Amino acid sequence: xxxxKIVLKIEKLSKRFPGVQALQSIDFDLKRGEVxxxxxxxxxxxxxxxxxxxxxxxxxxxxxxxxGEKVNFFSPxxxxxxxxxxxYQELDLIPSISIAENIFLGRYPLKKLFGIIDWRQVYxxxxxxxxxxxxxxxxxxxEVKRFGVAIQQLTAIARALSQNPKVLILDEPTxxxxxxxxxxxxxxxxxxxxxxxxxxxxSHRLKExxxxxxxxxxxxxxxxxxxxxxxxxxxxxxxxxMLGREADKETVREKTSVGDEILRVKDLTKEGMFYKxxxxxxxxxxxxxxxxxxxxxxxxxxxxxxxxxPDKGEVYIQGRRVxxxxxxxxxxxxxxxxxxNRMEGLVPFLSIxxxxxxxxxxxxxxxxxxxxxxEKSISKRFxxxxxxxxxxLEREVRYFSGGNQQKVALSRWLCNRSKILILDEPTxxxxxxxxxxxxxxxxxxxxxxxxxIMISSEMPEVLRMADRxxxxxxxxxxxxxxxxEATQEDLLLAAAGGEKNARI
Ligand SMILES: Nc1ncnc2c1ncn2[C@@H]1O[C@H](COP(=O)(O)OP(=O)(O)OP(=O)(O)O)[C@@H](O)[C@H]1O
Ligand SMILES: [Mg+2]
Numbered sequence: 001x002x003x004x005k006i007v008l009k010i011e012k013l014s015k016r017f018p019g020v021q022a023l024q025s026i027d028f029d030l031k032r033g034e035v036x037x038x039x040x041x042x043x044x045x046x047x048x049x050x051x052x053x054x055x056x057x058x059x060x061x062x063x064x065x066x067x068g069e070k071v072n073f074f075s076p077x078x079x080x081x082x083x084x085x086x087x088y089q090e091l092d093l094i095p096s097i098s099i100a101e102n103i104f105l106g107r108y109p110l111k112k113l114f115g116i117i118d119w120r121q122v123y124x125x126x127x128x129x130x131x132x133x134x135x136x137x138x139x140x141x142x143e144v145k146r147f148g149v150a151i152q153q154l155t156a157i158a159r160a161l162s163q164n165p166k167v168l169i170l171d172e173p174t175x176x177x178x179x180x181x182x183x184x185x186x187x188x189x190x191x192x193x194x195x196x197x198x199x200x201x202x203s204h205r206l207k208e209x210x211x212x213x214x215x216x217x218x219x220x221x222x223x224x225x226x227x228x229x230x231x232x233x234x235x236x237x238x239x240x241x242m243l244g245r246e247a248d249k250e251t252v253r254e255k256t257s258v259g260d261e262i263l264r265v266k267d268l269t270k271e272g273m274f275y276k277x278x279x280x281x282x283x284x285x286x287x288x289x290x291x292x293x294x295x296x297x298x299x300x301x302x303x304x305x306x307x308x309x310p311d312k313g314e315v316y317i318q319g320r321r322v323x324x325x326x327x328x329x330x331x332x333x334x335x336x337x338x339x340x341n342r343m344e345g346l347v348p349f350l351s352i353x354x355x356x357x358x359x360x361x362x363x364x365x366x367x368x369x370x371x372x373x374x375e376k377s378i379s380k381r382f383x384x385x386x387x388x389x390x391x392x393l394e395r396e397v398r399y400f401s402g403g404n405q406q407k408v409a410l411s412r413w414l415c416n417r418s419k420i421l422i423l424d425e426p427t428x429x430x431x432x433x434x435x436x437x438x439x440x441x442x443x444x445x446x447x448x449x450x451x452x453i454m455i456s457s458e459m460p461e462v463l464r465m466a467d468r469x470x471x472x473x474x475x476x477x478x479x480x481x482x483x484x485e486a487t488q489e490d491l492l493l494a495a496a497g498g499e500k501n502a503r504i
Contacts, residue, residue, distance in 0.1 A: 005032040006068075007198045008053070008084075013062030015048055017399065020390055022048040024222045025062070030167065034198045035189060037209045037230070040219035041242055041431040042403025043389040046202050047089050049219070050169045053200070054086035055079035060189070077106075083166030087156045087173055089202070089402045089429070090343060095145035100126035102144055103159045129158045132212055133188055134181070148340050149176040150293035157185065168192060169200045172402065174208060175428045176340075178292045178457040181493065186212050204431050206235050206404070218242055239432055248436045253443050253465055259283030261319070262451050263420055265304070269312030274298040274475035277313070282418065286442065286452045288466030290459055291495045296475035297455045298340050301422045304453075305337035306330040317420070331359060336418035340425045340455070342409040348398035352388065352408050353379035355397050359416040382411035386437050403429045405437075414441055422453045427461060439465060459488045473497045 008030040015023040023045045030036050040044045051057040053064065055073030064071050066082055073079040076086070100123050109121040126140040134154055144152055153176040158334045160168055173300045189199055189212055207215055209230055216233065218241040220224040225241045239247045263281040266410040268274070274296035281287050282382065289297050304315065306324040315322055317333055324330045330337065336359065339345040346355055356379040357364050365373040376393055383391045386407040388400075397408055406429045414419055426442070427435050442465060446452055456462050462469055469486060471479040471494040479494035 002032060006030070007032050007066070009065040010053070011063045011065075013049070013052065013064070014060050015052060015057065016060055019395075021222045023052075023059075026219070026224050027195065028224070028227070029064065030198045030200060030215055031198045031214075032198055033193050034214040035193060035201050035212050036215040037213035038200060038202045038219065039206070039238060042220075042407070042429075042434060043401040044219040045222040046219060047171055047401060048222075050086060050089075050171055050200060050202065053079070053167075054084055054169055056086075056088075059301065071289035072318070079166065080163060080165075083164075083396060084169065085163040085165035085167070086169040087160050087171060089171035091149075091152055093144045093152055093155060096143055098141050099138065099144055099147070099151075099155050100140040102155055103129065103140075103162055107163075125162070126158070126183075129162055130154070133158065133161060134184055148294065150178070150181060153177060154181070157188075161188070163385070165197065167198050167200070171202045172204065172429060173201075174203055174205060176293075176425075178495075179459070180496070181293055204429060206238055209238065209331050210235070220244055223411065227463070242431070243433050247432065250464075251436055251440050251443065253286075253439070254447070258285045258467060259449065261356050262317065264316040264319075266314040266316070268300070268303060268310050268315070269301060270303060270308060270310045273308075274303075274472075277475075277477055279470060279477070281293075281451050281453060284446050284449045284450055285467050286446050286454055286465055288462035288469040289453060289455045289472060290462050290469060290491055291472035293457070295472040295495065297472050298424055299475075300472070301337060301424050301453070301455055304330070304422060305335055307337075318474055331416075331418070334419035336413035336416050336421045338410055338413050338421075338423045338426055340428070342402075342406050342428070344396050345409050345412070346405060349396055351394045352383070352397050352400070354391040355408050356382055356411045356415060359412050359418075363417075378415055379411070382407075382415060385441065386434055387410060403431055403434065406430055407434060410438065417447065418450070420451050420453070424455045425457065427456070427458060435461075459491045462487060462491070471495050 006029050010028045026049060036058060040046050048057060052059050055076045055078050103126050104122050108117040110116060111118045123140055130138055132138045144155060153173060157173060173185060189257040213230040216230050217227040220242060260283050261280055262283050265277060265279045268277045277300055299308060303310045306326045306329050309325060315324060322333050323445050324333060354377050357375045364371050364378065379393055388404050388407045397405055410426055411473055427438055430438060442452060454462065454466060467483050469481045470477045471491055473495060
């Protein structure tokens, strides 16, 4: 295998959206059997670049060469036919059909004789892909929407793998996966490399660059900063190139005094999801909940917010029993919930100002009338603080990059002044710089007396931010640690079901 063979090459690629130069004269190439990592802040142009390569966007100018031949893809199908498969950052699955159908949609295996879809084959193949690649046995006949984002992410990866691509593009594939699933994905990537498949890999977890990357290209504001061999750079170099300056110092969370009990959950159970969950949350506390994918954390959170109705158990807020049957009840009781899947929470056609203030209408409406300037001033604060880019309050949220959408989703709950905030994967898709801002805001809120449940698979982040950590395994809380008591290994072990030094 000729390792230096260039499979894909682009020259002077440019793309403009109204008001934003998303890409400015980018040169880039991809070698056979290499993992080329793309890095950059939120809105730097990473997704735009790979969407052009996969045929879902057309460039304004510039040339793409595939195996030395000049190509233009006018649709994703055209790119697929030429061996380019892509896993999108905002997953493009159809929620109401099965996992198997999503994998083979448009490419169903047919029965030889009659040319009709061979459903047995469809299910069998889908099961096989999950088993062989991810070592998972799941019911591929179930609808996609019944699964959490992690399985959805794996479904999208499975679909791309089933196309046997020559070039595989992965736009933030790991942001919804826990450490174990990431390792599994890296194993797959290493195998693909050996077979000569070339991979473009986007992630905000810089460590992953060193784990699987051969070369790295850094984008900033639509321009290319550099392309380097991964072995020649340090993490600090990468951050500097991404931000265009030195990184902010990590904020260390000041010790806060934790107040009275604000939330108590007793024996909360939802069959098939979580069992006999007990927790207490105190005023001003940040309680981390970590665990592996499918452990039941999100279902538990959704039950507290009234999206799911638990079968058994009780919830008390400030000592008073509450019954939460809908998100409306939850908001009224002072609970806010950032969905792990940001698009489930955002209204794509509404401006970012509208999205940010959506759960705070009581502050910005007077006698049923929306006070536009109030909406503006509140949302502007968050746009500035979290550096939402571009800082245009009236721009519809669907036009923002993934990380910037996440910042909008988070802002809604940061500004609504709930007493209790449940943040499900708050830093998903957010770049290194903005992460510090998010942590700073969380610290400030907790200091102001707001209690936060931080659900996260990012164990170092949980260790850094949480006053107390609960670990969930197969729908049960299996371990509890106070701040400083646990290491990442302890959390991983407990999450995998083999708790050590656990105190529950
Ligand atoms: N469909 C669109 N319409 C208008 N502007 C867009 C559209 N898609 C992206 N943009 C803008 O283009 C710029 C680059 O966005 P892109 O999605 O490529 O960023 P990214 O590097 O993938 O960021 P992230 O890390 O947040 O995913 C951003 O300023 C974004 O707001
Ligand atoms: Mg992106």
